[in-house]
Amino acid sequence: MATIGIKEIATLAKVSPATVSRVISSPELVSKKTLNKVKKVIDEMGYRPNRIGASLRTRKSGNIVAIIPDITNPVNAGIIRAIEQGAQSAGYSILLGDTQNLEERERHYADLVLAGQADGVLLFCSRIPFKTDPNQPLAGQLPPLVNGNERIDSDEIVQVAVDNVAAAKAAVEYLIDQGHTRIAVVTGPDDVPSSKERLEGYHYALQGAGIAIDNNLQLAGDYTAESGKSCAEKLLLLRDRPTAIFCFNDEMAIGVMKLLQRQGFNVPNDVSVMGFDDIHYADLVTPALTTVHQPLHEIGSTCIKLLIQQLKGQVVQPGRQFLPFTLKIRASTGPAPR
Amino acid sequence: MATIGIKEIATLAKVSPATVSRVISSPELVSKKTLNKVKKVIDEMGYRPNRIGASLRTRKSGNIVAIIPDITNPVNAGIIRAIEQGAQSAGYSILLGDTQNLEERERHYADLVLAGQADGVLLFCSRIPFKTDPNQPLAGQLPPLVNGNERIDSDEIVQVAVDNVAAAKAAVEYLIDQGHTRIAVVTGPDDVPSSKERLEGYHYALQGAGIAIDNNLQLAGDYTAESGKSCAEKLLLLRDRPTAIFCFNDEMAIGVMKLLQRQGFNVPNDVSVMGFDDIHYADLVTPALTTVHQPLHEIGSTCIKLLIQQLKGQVVQPGRQFLPFTLKIRASTGPAPR
DNA sequence: TTGTAGGCGTTATCAA
DNA sequence: TTGATAACGCCTACAA
Numbered sequence: 001m002a003t004i005g006i007k008e009i010a011t012l013a014k015v016s017p018a019t020v021s022r023v024i025s026s027p028e029l030v031s032k033k034t035l036n037k038v039k040k041v042i043d044e045m046g047y048r049p050n051r052i053g054a055s056l057r058t059r060k061s062g063n064i065v066a067i068i069p070d071i072t073n074p075v076n077a078g079i080i081r082a083i084e085q086g087a088q089s090a091g092y093s094i095l096l097g098d099t100q101n102l103e104e105r106e107r108h109y110a111d112l113v114l115a116g117q118a119d120g121v122l123l124f125c126s127r128i129p130f131k132t133d134p135n136q137p138l139a140g141q142l143p144p145l146v147n148g149n150e151r152i153d154s155d156e157i158v159q160v161a162v163d164n165v166a167a168a169k170a171a172v173e174y175l176i177d178q179g180h181t182r183i184a185v186v187t188g189p190d191d192v193p194s195s196k197e198r199l200e201g202y203h204y205a206l207q208g209a210g211i212a213i214d215n216n217l218q219l220a221g222d223y224t225a226e227s228g229k230s231c232a233e234k235l236l237l238l239r240d241r242p243t244a245i246f247c248f249n250d251e252m253a254i255g256v257m258k259l260l261q262r263q264g265f266n267v268p269n270d271v272s273v274m275g276f277d278d279i280h281y282a283d284l285v286t287p288a289l290t291t292v293h294q295p296l297h298e299i300g301s302t303c304i305k306l307l308i309q310q311l312k313g314q315v316v317q318p319g320r321q322f323l324p325f326t327l328k329i330r331a332s333t334g335p336a337p338r
Numbered sequence: 339m340a341t342i343g344i345k346e347i348a349t350l351a352k353v354s355p356a357t358v359s360r361v362i363s364s365p366e367l368v369s370k371k372t373l374n375k376v377k378k379v380i381d382e383m384g385y386r387p388n389r390i391g392a393s394l395r396t397r398k399s400g401n402i403v404a405i406i407p408d409i410t411n412p413v414n415a416g417i418i419r420a421i422e423q424g425a426q427s428a429g430y431s432i433l434l435g436d437t438q439n440l441e442e443r444e445r446h447y448a449d450l451v452l453a454g455q456a457d458g459v460l461l462f463c464s465r466i467p468f469k470t471d472p473n474q475p476l477a478g479q480l481p482p483l484v485n486g487n488e489r490i491d492s493d494e495i496v497q498v499a500v501d502n503v504a505a506a507k508a509a510v511e512y513l514i515d516q517g518h519t520r521i522a523v524v525t526g527p528d529d530v531p532s533s534k535e536r537l538e539g540y541h542y543a544l545q546g547a548g549i550a551i552d553n554n555l556q557l558a559g560d561y562t563a564e565s566g567k568s569c570a571e572k573l574l575l576l577r578d579r580p581t582a583i584f585c586f587n588d589e590m591a592i593g594v595m596k597l598l599q600r601q602g603f604n605v606p607n608d609v610s611v612m613g614f615d616d617i618h619y620a621d622l623v624t625p626a627l628t629t630v631h632q633p634l635h636e637i638g639s640t641c642i643k644l645l646i647q648q649l650k651g652q653v654v655q656p657g658r659q660f661l662p663f664t665l666k667i668r669a670s671t672g673p674a675p676r
Numbered sequence: 677t678t679g680t681a682g683g684c685g686t687t688a689t690c691a692a
Numbered sequence: 693t694t695g696a697t698a699a700c701g702c703c704t705a706c707a708a
């Protein structure tokens with residue numbers, strides 16, 4: 001197909017290329033009459049403006065790169081779906097940067113911005129994948145960027161998430177209300193900021209109730225169901241078993257339940273299990289999982305909204321923005337056995 | 339930041355812009371000495387070539403658009419992850435086109451190719467989102483394109499999937515082997531080609547075993563757990579209940595199990611339940627779901643491989659390419675009750 | 677092996 | 693309201 005461009009359209013419509021360009025990008029500057037004339041030719045020829053040409057000139061790609069540890073995680077998938085919607089309706093496209101949690105790949109995708117292939121970054125991990133000078137303020141060294149769902153230790157960055165401390169605290173307080181005092185946690189990996197925050201919340205709740213912290217009841221998993229199972233095994237080996245287990249994601253909670261059931265324990269009569277995230281399958285598992293609901297759609301749409309505001313040149317207040325969590329009480333928790 | 343380009347580097351390295359360009363894109367054409375000299379300057383300046391400029395010139399964006407009905411579906415997420423890996427290691431980026439099954443959005447994302455923003459399309463739905471002249475052969479009217487996991491009725495298109503007919507047939511034959519004769523199916527929506535194929539497989543298996551087809555045992559769901567539940571309800575209302583239920587995806591199978599259990603039925607002692615897909619949670623549900631395993635990673639990597647071959651100008655044989663499925667026998671199926 | 681020069685398709689500036 | 697013209701950043705004949 002002989003490439004057809006703005007010039008050909010201009011010739012056919014007997015106007016200048018500039019006018020055709022205006023018809024495409026700022027039709028309000030063109031008279032009704034020429035507008036229609038040009039539009040007709042565009043239609044007849046099935047002409048599509050070449051975005052690359054425009055990008056080169058405007059220095060705007062119209063793309064946003066989303067850097068995500070794992071698209072296979074339902075939490076991330078839910079967020080991404082919302083992002084994609086927000087982006088599309090603002091005329092942006094999403095470049096998918098699934099990084100498998102590898103720093104190298106995070107940088108690779110961040111580089112797309114430096115190469116002009118993307119105008120901004122949505123970040124869902126806890127590292128900043130750009131070279132920065134620590135002596136300078138961060139602002140000015142970074143492209144438009146929003147961090148979602150995971151904490152970065154800087155108040156110069158726009159961040160959107162649930163208040164993990166408060167959420168975990170609320171979850172544990174609920175268990176305490178149910179009469180539990182031996183409450184175990186299965187955390188995420190030690191170096192994950194959001195996991196640290198949830199652990200804090202757990203501690204606050206225990207302290208608030210005057211329950212001593214028992215390090216034997218704190219186990220680190222890696223957010224997989226398998227790790228949930230092995231942590232549950234360790235907990236069952238304890239002389240004084242917990243009556244409730246709070247897992248820092250649903251996946252591990254499901255693993256914990258699986259193992260408990262396999263060993264003949266009844267959830268929740270013998271042991272209560274609580275998750276975090278409220279993924280779709282939390283409600284489909286048996287017993288249905290009590291968990292902390294994260295507003296995935298809202299997280300995603302807020303992230304993309306704040307990024308687009310930046311891309312439009314609006315000033316966005318940096319710092320963390322908390323979205324409301326809710327406790328989803330289902331069937332996997334109950335009163336402590338006596 | 340004053341935009342730094344190939345010219346600035348050239349000046350600093352005391353070579354011509356052409357040489358800098360060669361250093362970037364075809365270093366084998368440059369002498370070792372100048373190569374190092376230029377590379378050093380590039381490094382020192384932290385220069386990143388602008389991809390848009392190159393794209394305009396080469397008419398290649400380096401992007402591939404993946405058109406997917408729903409990224410939230412674990413099947414799609416698994417495929418996409420493999421695609422992303424294959425794309426990245428070949429130097430391509432993935433533009434995410436989550437369409438919510440809307441034809442309008444499919445076209446929107448397909449348009450990215452026409453706008454030069456993407457070089458090829460990965461399609462995971464059953465519509466061709468391009469205007470084509472039905473009187474002409476398809477080939478030549480379409481950009482580089484691979485269809486995955488869903489059937490398009492044309493042998494001019496490169497397609498990658500599991501053999502749905504054979505897979506469904508194998509699944510039902512397994513149930514027949516277990517002594518079941520009243521085997522119900524919960525299909526996908528009527529207009530989904532892969533669902534039709536699975537239904538065919540079901541019919542073949544029954545015919546092969548001399549079991550009459552009973553239309554009361556064929557219910558259409560919409561691939562949600564909810565629809566699985568309501569189909570299960572209808573099946574329980576039947577005078578002659580099925581002893582096995584084959585669902586065309588795991589999600590519905592999980593819904594079916596949930597409802598059966600709620601009504602006091604034991605799975606698999608009273609009713610066997612079989613799924614399709616083998617999503618991650620199939621193994622985490624209770625009882626663990628027997629299902630047809632789809633090789634998601636292989637589907638994704640094959641799709642991207644075939645597309646990249648096309649993009650490199652290699653000729654790819656059109657037509658369907660089948661990837662091997664396997665039966666994953668777990669705990670939700672058993673012998674027919676007597 | 678390197679340099680010169682033109683152009684990819686669009687938009688922005690300026691003048692008409 | 694429209695048109696002429698010069699970029700945007702890079703690549704690639706072609707010439708040296």
